[in-house]
Amino acid sequence: MAAEFVEGERLDEVTLAARFSVSRTPVREALHALAASGLVETLPRRGVFVRYPSFIKLVEMFDVMAELEAMCGRLAARRITEEELERLEAAALACESAMERGDADEYYRENERFHHVLYHASGNSFLAEQSSRLHKRLQPFRRLQLRVRGRLRQSMQEHRDVQKAVAAGDAEGAARGLRRHISIQGENLKDLMANFARYHQRTMPQKP
Amino acid sequence: MAAEFVEGERLDEVTLAARFSVSRTPVREALHALAASGLVETLPRRGVFVRYPSFIKLVEMFDVMAELEAMCGRLAARRITEEELERLEAAALACESAMERGDADEYYRENERFHHVLYHASGNSFLAEQSSRLHKRLQPFRRLQLRVRGRLRQSMQEHRDVQKAVAAGDAEGAARGLRRHISIQGENLKDLMANFARYHQRTMPQKP
DNA sequence: GTCAATGTTCTTGTATACAAGAATCACATT
DNA sequence: AATGTGATTCTTGTATACAAGAACATTGAC
Numbered sequence: 001m002a003a004e005f006v007e008g009e010r011l012d013e014v015t016l017a018a019r020f021s022v023s024r025t026p027v028r029e030a031l032h033a034l035a036a037s038g039l040v041e042t043l044p045r046r047g048v049f050v051r052y053p054s055f056i057k058l059v060e061m062f063d064v065m066a067e068l069e070a071m072c073g074r075l076a077a078r079r080i081t082e083e084e085l086e087r088l089e090a091a092a093l094a095c096e097s098a099m100e101r102g103d104a105d106e107y108y109r110e111n112e113r114f115h116h117v118l119y120h121a122s123g124n125s126f127l128a129e130q131s132s133r134l135h136k137r138l139q140p141f142r143r144l145q146l147r148v149r150g151r152l153r154q155s156m157q158e159h160r161d162v163q164k165a166v167a168a169g170d171a172e173g174a175a176r177g178l179r180r181h182i183s184i185q186g187e188n189l190k191d192l193m194a195n196f197a198r199y200h201q202r203t204m205p206q207k208p
Numbered sequence: 209m210a211a212e213f214v215e216g217e218r219l220d221e222v223t224l225a226a227r228f229s230v231s232r233t234p235v236r237e238a239l240h241a242l243a244a245s246g247l248v249e250t251l252p253r254r255g256v257f258v259r260y261p262s263f264i265k266l267v268e269m270f271d272v273m274a275e276l277e278a279m280c281g282r283l284a285a286r287r288i289t290e291e292e293l294e295r296l297e298a299a300a301l302a303c304e305s306a307m308e309r310g311d312a313d314e315y316y317r318e319n320e321r322f323h324h325v326l327y328h329a330s331g332n333s334f335l336a337e338q339s340s341r342l343h344k345r346l347q348p349f350r351r352l353q354l355r356v357r358g359r360l361r362q363s364m365q366e367h368r369d370v371q372k373a374v375a376a377g378d379a380e381g382a383a384r385g386l387r388r389h390i391s392i393q394g395e396n397l398k399d400l401m402a403n404f405a406r407y408h409q410r411t412m413p414q415k416p
Numbered sequence: 417g418t419c420a421a422t423g424t425t426c427t428t429g430t431a432t433a434c435a436a437g438a439a440t441c442a443c444a445t446t
Numbered sequence: 447a448a449t450g451t452g453a454t455t456c457t458t459g460t461a462t463a464c465a466a467g468a469a470c471a472t473t474g475a476c
Contacts, residue, residue: 013458023431028458029240036244045437045458060334067279071272126268221428231461236428253428253467 062186073174270394
């Protein structure tokens with residue numbers, strides 16, 4: 001049996017149906033949903049193929065994410081409510097405490113909270129939805145690069161700066177801080193990938 | 209027979225299947241695709257309902273579009289190729305000529321070209337894809353507001369400004385121009401909606 | 417008269433059977 | 447030997463049959 005869910009692999013409907021003991025119909029629906037979210041690619045009359053984003057696409061996605069988050073920050077600085085501001089501070093503090101305890105998982109969770117509060121504080125529900133979507137899609141790669149030496153402390157400082165700018169109503173400062181915060185993640189990803197490539201020969205090639 | 213594709217209407221699988229002389233299966237697939245693109249909403253075990261974006265959501269979408277286009281412009285100003293620049297100019301000129309002839313359809317088509325060239329010239333394929341997606345989703349509402357008095361001439365001038373900024377490599381100028389270009393569309397939409405509401409009593413209510 | 421419970425009907429979700437297009441392999445021809 | 451053509455097989459796309467859950471109506475009780 002071939003390894004599963006590896007880049008470029010073809011997902012056979014009947015095989016998957018048998019594997020999960022259901023008929024082809026729900027499998028098809030699930031695959032279509034995956035295709036809509038971009039994780040797999042359907043070629044008409046050919047089948048569906050798992051498709052990890054190429055390295056280049058990943059960097060592009062981080063660039064767009066940086067801009068979306070910057071927009072969230074810019075709007076949030078003007079529109080955030082008192083209650084949301086408190087939640088933002090709480091998340092930032094929880095991040096800090098998690099970092100001091102060296103609890104990466106906890107840091108990760110509170111980091112999520114921090115960003116989602118900002119998305120909603122933008123007051124633009126469509127923007128919040130799009131940001132969450134992309135955030136989720138980049139999740140595994142973001143998580144990966146928390147391993148970079150000293151990244152936790154640096155990331156936390158960036159959160160602090162953003163939170164202060166938002167609290168002060170400094171729209172452009174918040175935007176700048178967030179754009180930078182995400183861009184750095186993209187940059188770190190490049191470093192990780194370079195190392196990964198050195199050790200594993202290949203990065204993440206595009207589909208066959 | 210009820211009016212079709214009106215806000216909140218339920219789309220019955222068997223009815224649609226009969227209407228287009230196919231079985232329920234392809235109808236279901238089509239409805240799922242529509243749900244993924246956000247044009248309809250599926251309630252589990254209840255059915256799918258047409259769902260026009262609410263007025264507020266529409267404005268939010270235009271705001272995000274403005275930011276995405278601005279990002280495209282900023283990148284394009286730095287990355288555009290000679291060939292793409294020529295196509296951008298050609299589209300702008302075609303817009304101008306269409307306007308002078310008063311050919312709204314032609315203007316509309318060339319306007320599409322203009323923007324799509326910019327998306328691709330950004331050199332960020334993910335950004336281009338997302339921009340195209342949202343652009344398409346806003347299409348009917350953009351088209352609507354070309355009717356605003358004097359909008360065509362104004363829009364054309366904005367295109368000119370953007371094209372010049374891109375040609376000059378002025379990233380921030382291009383970004384500003386595009387953000388403004390789209391924002392104006394959002395503002396005009398508000399005016400149109402206000403009038404629409406005055407004459408028709410209701411705007412576009414959220415689903416039942 | 418109103419409310420609740422139960423049964424009927426209607427609609428979606430799932431399984432399976434069938435059709436049509438794509439890939440592959442064999443064989444023939446150049 | 448290489449390439450093109452045809453047949454076979456495999457896989458997706460579509461149709462239909464069946465099951466299960468939701469809405470609705472009817473009937474009974476308070």
